[in-house]
C-alpha cells in the first residue's frame with residue numbers, strides 16, 4: 473500500500489519534471505511577453521494624459537514608471553539562448569547576434585524609467601520626460617521585434 477502510493481507519486485513527479493522540461497522554454501517566452509504586455513497596457517493611461525484626453529495624475533504615472541523599471545529589469549533574464557523560437561515569439565534572431573547591444577538597450581530602458589521617477593514631479597516635467605521613454609519602445613522594436621501583419 474505504502475509502496476504503491478510512493479510509486480504513483482514517483483511516476484507523477486517524473487511526468488511533472490518531463491512536462492516541465494518541455495515547457496520551460498515556452499515559459500520564459502510567455503514571461504517576457506507578459507512583462508512587455510504589462511508595460512504596453514500600463515502605458516495607455518500616461519499616453520492619454522499626454523494627448524490631453526485624460527487629466528494628469530502623478531501617482532498613475534509614477535506607478536507605471538515602476539512597472540517599466542521592474543518589467544525591463546526582469547526582461548533582462550528572459551532572453552536565454554534556448555528561447556530563440558517557439559511560444560509564438562516575435563523576438564528576432566538579431567537579439568542573440570548582438571546580445572550586448574540588446575541587453576544594453578533593455579538596461580538603459582530600466583535605468584531611464586528609474587531616473588524618470590525622480591525627474592517627473594508635476595505635469596510640466598511629465599510632458600517633458602515621458603515622450604522620450606516612449607521613443608525607446610520603437611527604438612528597440614524596430615531592430616529586435618518582428619512586425620505582425
Ligand code: HEC
Nearest residue numbers: 505508509511512561562563577578581608609612616617
Ligand atoms: C530593449 C528592447 C525593448 C524595449 C526598450 C521595449 N520593448 Fe517591447 N518588446 C521587445 C521584444 C524583443 C518583444 C518581443 C517579445 C517576444 O515576442 O518574445 C517585445 C514585445 C512587446 C509587446 C508585445 C507583448 C505580447 O503580448 O506579445 C508589447 C505590447 C511591447 N513590447 C510594448 C513595449 C512598450 C510600450 C515599450 C516602451 C514603453 C517597449 N515595449 C519597450 C523589446 C523591447
